[in-house]
Amino acid sequence: MGAVTSMNTAKVANARKDFALFDAQPELAFLDTAASAQKPKQVLAAIEDCYAQHYANIHRGVYKLSQEATMAYEGARKTVAEFINADEREIIFTRNATESINLVASTWGRQNLKAGDVVLLSELEHHANIVPWHMLRDELGIELRIIPMTDEGGITLDAFKSVLDDKVKLLAITHMSNALGTCPPVAEMVKLCKAKGITTLVDGCQAVIHNIVDVKALGCDFFVFSGHKLYGPTGIGVLFGRYDLLEAMPPYQGGGDMIRTVTFDKVTYVPAPGKFEAGTPHIAGAVGLAAAIDYLNSYGRENIFAYEDELYAYATEQLQSIEGLTLYGTDVSRKAVLSFAVDGIHPHDMGTILDQYGVCVRAGHHCAQPLMKRLGVPATTRASVGIYNNKADVDRLVKAINKAKELFHG
Amino acid sequence: MDNLRELYQEMILEHARKPRNFGVLPAANHHAHGHNPLCGDEITVHAQLDAAGNVADVKFEGQGCAISTAAASLMTDMVKGKPAAEVETLFQNFHNAVTGKGGEEKLPTKLKVFAGVKDYPMRVKCATLAWHTLHAAMHNEAEVSTE
Numbered sequence: 001m002g003a004v005t006s007m008n009t010a011k012v013a014n015a016r017k018d019f020a021l022f023d024a025q026p027e028l029a030f031l032d033t034a035a036s037a038q039k040p041k042q043v044l045a046a047i048e049d050c051y052a053q054h055y056a057n058i059h060r061g062v063y064k065l066s067q068e069a070t071m072a073y074e075g076a077r078k079t080v081a082e083f084i085n086a087d088e089r090e091i092i093f094t095r096n097a098t099e100s101i102n103l104v105a106s107t108w109g110r111q112n113l114k115a116g117d118v119v120l121l122s123e124l125e126h127h128a129n130i131v132p133w134h135m136l137r138d139e140l141g142i143e144l145r146i147i148p149m150t151d152e153g154g155i156t157l158d159a160f161k162s163v164l165d166d167k168v169k170l171l172a173i174t175h176m177s178n179a180l181g182t183c184p185p186v187a188e189m190v191k192l193c194k195a196k197g198i199t200t201l202v203d204g205c206q207a208v209i210h211n212i213v214d215v216k217a218l219g220c221d222f223f224v225f226s227g228h229k230l231y232g233p234t235g236i237g238v239l240f241g242r243y244d245l246l247e248a249m250p251p252y253q254g255g256g257d258m259i260r261t262v263t264f265d266k267v268t269y270v271p272a273p274g275k276f277e278a279g280t281p282h283i284a285g286a287v288g289l290a291a292a293i294d295y296l297n298s299y300g301r302e303n304i305f306a307y308e309d310e311l312y313a314y315a316t317e318q319l320q321s322i323e324g325l326t327l328y329g330t331d332v333s334r335k336a337v338l339s340f341a342v343d344g345i346h347p348h349d350m351g352t353i354l355d356q357y358g359v360c361v362r363a364g365h366h367c368a369q370p371l372m373k374r375l376g377v378p379a380t381t382r383a384s385v386g387i388y389n390n391k392a393d394v395d396r397l398v399k400a401i402n403k404a405k406e407l408f409h410g
Numbered sequence: 411m412d413n414l415r416e417l418y419q420e421m422i423l424e425h426a427r428k429p430r431n432f433g434v435l436p437a438a439n440h441h442a443h444g445h446n447p448l449c450g451d452e453i454t455v456h457a458q459l460d461a462a463g464n465v466a467d468v469k470f471e472g473q474g475c476a477i478s479t480a481a482a483s484l485m486t487d488m489v490k491g492k493p494a495a496e497v498e499t500l501f502q503n504f505h506n507a508v509t510g511k512g513g514e515e516k517l518p519t520k521l522k523v524f525a526g527v528k529d530y531p532m533r534v535k536c537a538t539l540a541w542h543t544l545h546a547a548m549h550n551e552a553e554v555s556t557e
Binding site for chain 1: 413414416417418427449450451452473474475476477481522530532533536
């Protein structure tokens, strides 16, 4: 959390101007980036340019326009690969992180898991990293085992080790909780898994927004994230898979673009990543995601993190000063997310009231019902910070919470 | 604040803080559980219906936001002792009013406080969950889910 004051955070403070939403609504405190981020003009321009000037179907046409579109799409793959330090062949474009996890469950899971095998999840998981494994459990008879969290929403290595045994075949874990912002010690966990031959999948949806991710250094086998939380468009997501694993996996969906030869008797497939990208993909989505990554790089990602950490520290301090407010997930590993409740005010009422004061937050279970149950609350209100937020947003949030208290408690 | 006062009228806040008819009803012969999976609100309605299907007594349990708790509290107050047909009509009128289909004037004064909900489409299900659950209990459906 320590703010690095020597970093050039001043430049980042101007990023708000890159978002058309704030031209139209300068006072809006958009504090729901953890659900989905706003899109900078640079991303919108790249999508427009893709459709307006360089659009044709990819991997097919011999004409120049199709080659341009193919180069833009494959160029986006290269940008994404560099973003997480992977090889281009290890990047598969999907619809979103949810589809990426489903892809792994349907292909690697069906091929490698059998009745009695254990898939290890944590109590922090988003439904996207629970439900696909549930479905596989019903199909294959595998067992789902849960790493318990601390009361503060942290995952300790001891807790992890306590549920680790020879039956565990896959660790599927979040890199950063969407509901609390806490970060399990994923690097150490992956290392322990590697030593035991356990395959690892990391849900990086939140982590890629607030960390430099290096999948090679991390050593995980699969890494997933969505474009839309990273200031990119909706409908585009990423699956990183270690190439030798991808090579051995069967295809996910069948169709055009993923085949080498087709007869009515036999089909052969192109190698990864093509094998996993049946049909015309979201070409402009991939281009938009690459533009979002370029956009973040243009500010320097460390600068963005330092700016966000400073703002997050300020927001934490401000919220903690509100009487009757409880913060959830106070583990030291937390980042960017503030999950809270105020005595006597249900999170949904809070969400409606904050909205009236121009403050956008998420109120609900954050697609993490088991986590809410563990915390003993039906829901929380969640504020999360992004590149465009500033202290004025936090001040608006605090003011609106106090107005809610006034309304409810007189 | 004025818009919010429209939604969170004093009577709604008062019923949310001190819900009436909250708890179990040993004499109840009809029960239903209502759940709004989007927000996690839960309610169980216990109704005691007489041979003719009239609501002799009714109570509720559960947890939810101010709108859903107050809606359940005021609903139970309103339907107690009413014939089944009248409860149905109340539900219809209430539903129409909070979904912006009009007919607020047909509502009894106590239920008119929910008229502000129509301006908050995301909150309509909070206001109607208790009513849907009561309806389910009266029609022998054990579960209801508003999505």
